[in-house]
Amino acid sequence: MTRELSDTTRAVAADRKAVFAAVDALRDDMTSVLSDVISIPSVNPKYPGQSYDDVVGSEGRVSDLLGEIYQDAGAEVEKWAVEPGRTNAVGTISGTGGGKSLIFNGHVDVVPPGNADRWTSGDPFSGRIDDDRVWGRGASDMKAGLVAQAFAVKALARAGVRLQGDLIIEAVVGEEVMDHECGVSSTLERGYRADAAVVAEPSGPTTLGVIPVTPGLLWFSVTIGGKTTHSSMRGQTIRAGGGGSSVGVNAIDKGMLVFQALQRLEEEWAFTKTHPLFAPGHFTIHPGVVTGGPHGVLVPFFLSEYMTIEYCVWYPPQDDPENVKREIEAQIDAIARTDGWLREHPPVVEWKLNWPANNPGEAAADITAAVSAAHVAAAGNTPYAGPATVAGFCAVEDCSFLTNAGVPAISYGPGDLRVSHADDEYCLIDEVHTAAKTYAALALDWCSPSTV
Structure with a gap:
């Protein structure tokens, strides 16, 4: 032998x-x-x-x-x-x-x-x-x-x-x-x-x-709506004593609240989403494309009616993508509940792609x-x-x-x-x-x- x-x-x-x-x-x-x-x-x-x-x-x-x-x-x-x-x-x-x-x-x-x-x-x-x-x-x-x-x-x-x-x-x-x-x-x-x-x-x-x-890959967009008016009315919409949302709402201001909330979640992921074969911090929520403004007239003389952020999400191989989606949606919902306009006009999330891990x-x-x-x-x-x-x-x-x-x-x-x-x-x-x-x-x- x-x-x-x-x-x-x-x-x-x-x-x-x-x-x-x-x-x-x-x-x-x-x-x-x-x-x-x-x-x-x-x-x-x-x-x-x-x-x-x-x-x-x-x-x-x-x-x-x-x-x-x-x-x-x-x-x-x-x-x-x-x-x-x-x-x-x-x-x-x-x-x-x-x-x-x-x-x-x-x-x-x-x-x-x-x-x-x-x-x-x-x-x-x-x-x-x-x-x-x-x-x-x-x-x-x-x-x-x-x-x-x-x-x-x-x-x-x-x-x-x-x-x-x-x-x-x-x-x-x-x-x-x-x-x-x-x-x-x-x-x-x-x-x-x-x-x-x-x-x-x-x-x-x-x-x-x-x-x-x-990793797995998710692509989603989040769209925030606003209420347009003349840009000279901005002070009326954001300062104490003004008319607030009865006058207008700048969608970009509200969109930044969502942006920052997802940025905080991404920072948490550096500690909560790990894998032994990946470098620390690899799993991210990437804001790749931002569009917004008044519909049909992209000039800054109106309050913006919408803001859309397109995100690319990298998640760990062991994670269930449905759980990842729920985690992101919960973060968006949580920030929306802290704002009067967003409570009444919640951001719209659209899931576009899941490339499985x-x-x-x-x-x-x-x-x-x-x-x-x-x-x-x-x-x-x-x-x-x-x-x-x-x-x-x-x-x-x-x-x-x-x-x-x-x-x-x-x-x-x-x-x-x-x-x-x-x-x-x-x-x-x-x-x-x-x-x-x-x-x-x-x-x-x-x-x-x-x-x-």
């Missing part, structure tokens, strides 16, 4: 060495393909501010390109679009039997580049290659990870390795606006399931970290350990050497929908959230290279090399 185990260990080590050598040999090709993929402006057509008809189609071009790589690696590729032009591509490398199955997943859509004049690196979709990095919108989020996964699978084929378990690799649309029905959820509906999944979201600011949990718990323990071990093997003596940091993801991602469908999902990928969605987005070539080796090592370990 000891000799058999020794022979197996040597065989696995030989396979890993061959696969790592194949990744090394493919490095320049991988960098070139990454540049090509970045140069495709695959902006999500449903992203706010976009003209759908002008933008739609580029996501599909990225999926088509990646699908060719999957096919070259020996995968059976299926492509489909829930909406025309928004193609998903999934490759399946069927195992010989007996091993665990694995999904590699990533999204092809990117956010708009913003003001191109602020990009000192050049055209936001240049895909420019420098000595150590590749520039462009989507480089970090998350085309680097998609390409690293694709070339990991290609390296397995180049090394002549067959696996016992099925390996599924996915390029999906829609993630940037939670359009999961068009993307990752449609893969699940078509039957693509496995014992675990790894999504190639950028791990940073934890460099090449292993990410088993994400990813919290697979013990179901993801094995895949978390496997990715951590694969990283150590792949990083070698590189700057990424040593145990990977296990941390919570700062934002949200498609892991949630995989986990909720019964496929325990975590993430690991090249890139940095601090440059994602920012001007001069980039990814480091060495990081992409190391990630590709990690994915390849993971597939070997998780799906088990075949002796057939």
Whole structure:
């Protein structure tokens, strides 16, 4: 038995060495393909501010390109679009039997580049290659990870390795606006399931970290009404001896009461909402957009009739979103009861979105350990050497929908959230290279090399 185990260990080590050598040999090709993929402006057509008809189609071009790589690696590729032009591509490398199955997943859509004049690196979709990095919108989020996964699978084929378990690799649309029905959820509906999944979201600011949990995200608005009159009557509405609300009410004044109340709740959350894999204070109530004024005439010569604040709420993985909603509504109700106008004209809360947290718990323990071990093997003596940091993801991602469908999902990928969605987005070539080796090592370990 000891000799058999020794022979197996040597065989696995030989396979890993061959696969790592194949990744090394493919490095320049991988960098070139990454540049090509970045140069495709695959902006999500449903992203706010976009003209759908002008933008739609580029996501599909990225999926088509990646699908060719999957096919070259020996995968059976299926492509489909829930909406025309928004193609998903999934490759399946069927195992010989007996091993665990694995999904590699990533999204092809990117956010708009913003003001191109602020990009000192050049055209936001240049895909420019420098000595150590590749520039462009989507480089970090998350085309680097998609390409690293694709070339990991290609390296397995180049090394002549067959696996016992099925390996599924996915390029999906829609993630940037939670359009999961068009993307990752449609893969699940078509039957693509496995014992675990790894999504190639950028791990940073934890460099090449292993990410088993994400927060949840709520979007809501709160609207406060007022009563307009001439702005010269402000003193009458706020000073003792004036007519008060019988004359007018400035909605912005009342809205600031709500703003400050939610700010106090956010400060409480620094102590009441915590998680061991997140930095203290990570869970917040972010006032992202404020609008207000007199209806139809945005000049300051009237008392404002309305004020609307759009909030983005980051809540801990273990929290029930319905409880979070009730907590926020209770805070708004409490401040409204302290003000005569708001008691009679309560603020109106509208809940617009809940992106569920990813919290697979013990179901993801094995895949978390496997990715951590694969990283150590792949990083070698590189700057990424040593145990990977296990941390919570700062934002949200498609892991949630995989986990909720019964496929325990975590993430690991090249890139940095601090440059994602920012001007001069980039990814480091060495990081992409190391990630590709990690994915390849993971597939070997998780799906088990075949002796057939």
